[in-house]
Structure formats: C-alpha cells, structure tokens
Amino acid sequence: MKKYNVAILGATGAVGQEFLKLIEEREFPFNELKLLASERSAGKVIEFMGKDYIVEEAKPDSFKDVHIALFAGGATSKTLAPEAVKRGAVVIDNSSAFRMDPEVPLVVPEVNPEAIKNHKGIIANPNCSTIIMVMALKPIYDVVKIKRIVVSTYQAVSGAGKEAIDELTDQVKAVMEKSPVEANILPGASLPKHYQIAFNLLPQIDVFVEDDYTKEEMKMVHETHKILNDYTVGITATTVRVPVYRSHSESVNIELDGPMSPEEAKQVLAKFPGVIVEDNPAEMLYPMPLYTSDRNEVSVGRIRADKTVPHGLNMWVVGDQIRKGAALNAVQIAEYMVEHNLI
Numbered sequence: 324m325k326k327y328n329v330a331i332l333g334a335t336g337a338v339g340q341e342f343l344k345l346i347e348e349r350e351f352p353f354n355e356l357k358l359l360a361s362e363r364s365a366g367k368v369i370e371f372m373g374k375d376y377i378v379e380e381a382k383p384d385s386f387k388d389v390h391i392a393l394f395a396g397g398a399t400s401k402t403l404a405p406e407a408v409k410r411g412a413v414v415i416d417n418s419s420a421f422r423m424d425p426e427v428p429l430v431v432p433e434v435n436p437e438a439i440k441n442h443k444g445i446i447a448n449p450n451c452s453t454i455i456m457v458m459a460l461k462p463i464y465d466v467v468k469i470k471r472i473v474v475s476t477y478q479a480v481s482g483a484g485k486e487a488i489d490e491l492t493d494q495v496k497a498v499m500e501k502s503p504v505e506a507n508i509l510p511g512a513s514l515p516k517h518y519q520i521a522f523n524l525l526p527q528i529d530v531f532v533e534d535d536y537t538k539e540e541m542k543m544v545h546e547t548h549k550i551l552n553d554y555t556v557g558i559t560a561t562t563v564r565v566p567v568y569r570s571h572s573e574s575v576n577i578e579l580d581g582p583m584s585p586e587e588a589k590q591v592l593a594k595f596p597g598v599i600v601e602d603n604p605a606e607m608l609y610p611m612p613l614y615t616s617d618r619n620e621v622s623v624g625r626i627r628a629d630k631t632v633p634h635g636l637n638m639w640v641v642g643d644q645i646r647k648g649a650a651l652n653a654v655q656i657a658e659y660m661v662e663h664n665l666i
C-alpha cells in the first residue's frame with residue numbers, strides 16, 4: 324500500500340494530539356511524519372508509536388515533500404494553508420478560515436463525500452457542533468425534507484482548546500479550596516471579558532456578529548446549508564459553553580415537510596454509518612457526554628414527536644467534538660482520498 328508523508332500543524336494541541344491517536348488506531352498509511360506547532364513548542368519531544376519526534380516551528384517550507392497536511396493550528400491556517408498547497412500538499416483544515424469559500428469543499432464524509440473530489444488543495448472540516456448535528460439530520464433529511472431546525476448546544480470546554488481544559492480544572496480546584504477563582508480564557512481568549520466556567524454556563528461562544536447572534540451560532544446556520552446543499556432550511560441556534568470536559572451535546576428540534584414517526588426516525592438513524600441510537604426511556608437510556616467521550620460515533624436519543632407543529636421531532640444528540648467534531652472527521656477525509664486515489 325502506498326504511504327504518505329503527513330504533517331500535523333498544531334500537534335501539541337487538543338486536536339493535534341487526537342490526530343496522533345487516530346493515525347495509530349486506524350493504521351493510517353504514513354511514511355514520514357512532521358509535527359508542527361508555534362515557536363513556543365519548537366524542540367519539544369513527542370513520543371509516537373515507539374519513536375521520538377521533535378516538534379518544529381511551522382513555516383511555509385515545513386510543507387516541502389508533504390502529501391497530506393492535517394491542520395489544527397487555529398488562525399495560522401489562513402497564511403500557512405495556501406503555502407502548503409503551493410508546495411504540493413493537500414490540506415485538511417480544522418479552522419474556520421476557508422469553510423465558506425465556494426472553492427473549498429466543506430465535508431462530513433458520511434454526509435457529502437462527493438464534494439471531496441472538487442478540491443483545489445484545501446478541504447475544510449466543518450465546525451464541531453455542525454458536524455455532530457448534521458450526522459443526526461442527514462439520515463432523516465434523506466427520507467423527508469427538513470423545513471426548520473431549532474438547535475441549542477451544550478459545548479464542552481475542550482472545544483476551546485487545551486487552555487480551556489486547564490482553566491476548568493484550576494477553577495474547580497479554587498472553588499473547592501475556597502481560593503479566588505481566575506478566569507482568563509472563556510468565553511474566548513481574545514474577548515475583552517472573561518467569566519468563570521466552573522459551576523456556571525456561558526451563553527456566548529466566540530464574538531457577536533449579526534443580529535446579536537454569535538459567530539459560533541451563525542457557523543451552524545451557514546455551514547449546515549453548505550453541507551446539505553440546501554439553503555431553504557430555516558435554522559436558528561443558541562450555543563452555550565458548559566462545564567463538561569469533553570463531548571458536545573445538542574438539543575435539536577426539527578420540523579419536517581411530511582410525516583416521520585419517532586420509530587421511523589430511530590430506524591433511519593440506527594442504519595446511518597457513524598450514528599448510534601441510545602434511546603430507551605424505560606431503562607433511562609440516553610446519550611451523555613461523559614460516556615460518548617473517546618467514541619467515534621455520534622449518539623442520538625430522546626427521540627420523540629414535537630406535537631406543537633404538524634411534523635415535528637425532538638432529538639438529543641451527543642458526540643466527541645475532538646474526535647468526530649474535528650480530528651476523526653479530518654482523518655476520514657484523508658482516508659477517503661487515499662481509497663479513491665484523490666491524492
């Protein structure tokens with residue numbers, strides 16, 4: 324089997340570290356592996372599959388001879404992705420820099436793999452909450468068109484990176500020890516104000532953009548339209564950060580064009596690759612973030628009729644946003660390209 328030179332940008336971060344786990348777990352056919360981060364991490368040693376790798380500062384020339392560049396370095400994508408493409412690499416990018424670019428496919432491999440072949444060097448991974456939601460929408464949408472979606476998210480702190488994970492731990496410890504609580508990261512490191520996340524909920528993720536919606540909320544709207552290639556679906560979102568380490572949860576209410584019973588929804592969801600149905604009220608069975616963490620599948624439960632509209636359904640959708648919401652989705656795109664000779 325052909326092997327590929329792979330670079331991971333952001334290798335020291337939450338998503339970058341998950342890339343490494345997945346490459347090993349899924350036996351991704353790599354030849355050389357380059358681990359890239361900022362100058363802060365240059366020289367750091369990361370042990371991977373019995374070998375020591377030295378982290379290098381990411382620069383345009385880091386991508387020379389790289390076939391596949393997995394990007395999880397935040398805002399650096401904007402400048403480095405075109406440089407990597409210039410040097411012949413295919414970039415699969417976790418940032419939001421190129422998602423809405425009409426030239427860039429925005430892909431969830433179970434949902435719209437056909438978009439991959441149109442790439443011009445960069446393929447974008449959607450926002451983590453969008454990926455988790457569309458995994459539960461697509462099997463239903465393929466049977467009955469969705470008219471309207473009302474989604475509220477309960478997003479884990481790891482969605483904001485490694486510093487936010489540490490911030491939750493430090494704050495919980497400070498509260499328990501009755502010491503002063505410091506807040507420097509959430510709801511966003513670059514925002515002018517910060518709030519305590521421990522024992523709290525923050526109804527703001529990213530900056531406010533239009534009509535008092537946040538950028539995270541509008542990403543869910545615009546990206547879902549692009550992935551489904553249907554701009555007629557009404558979508559409204561409220562995104563909330565919760566003091567959970569890992570896995571995003573979403574309350575998803577949908578209005579359909581025609582009838583679909585909760586039983587039928589359960590059947591189509593259970594058949595869809597990458598989705599599992601965990602739904603048995605009699606046994607108190609439903610998805611929870613603690614138990615979906617480190618799992619590849621998106622889990623759906625609490626599926627029931629919304630009788631306030633002619634054809635309504637409610638679902639509770641939970642998935643590991645570092646896995647399916649980021650690293651796994653990107654690795655699946657790379658695997659698809661390898662299988663279909665698209666690299």
Ligand SMILES: NC(=O)c1ccc[n+]([C@@H]2O[C@H](COP(=O)([O-])OP(=O)(O)OC[C@H]3O[C@@H](n4cnc5c(N)ncnc54)[C@H](OP(=O)(O)O)[C@@H]3O)[C@@H](O)[C@H]2O)c1
Binds near residue numbers: 337339396482483648
């Ligand atoms: N966490 C999630 O659940 C999630 C889900 C979907 C998408 N994403 C996206 O994935 C990307 C990475 O997120 P993350 O959560 O892994 O963040 P993170 O834990 O904060 O890690 C950020 C990584 O980027 C590197 N980096 C930062 N500035 C850099 C620079 N100037 N040049 C090169 N590397 C630089 C960091 O290196 P140093 O260690 O040297 O600072 C680190 O390796 C972001 O775009 C994020 O929006 C994250």
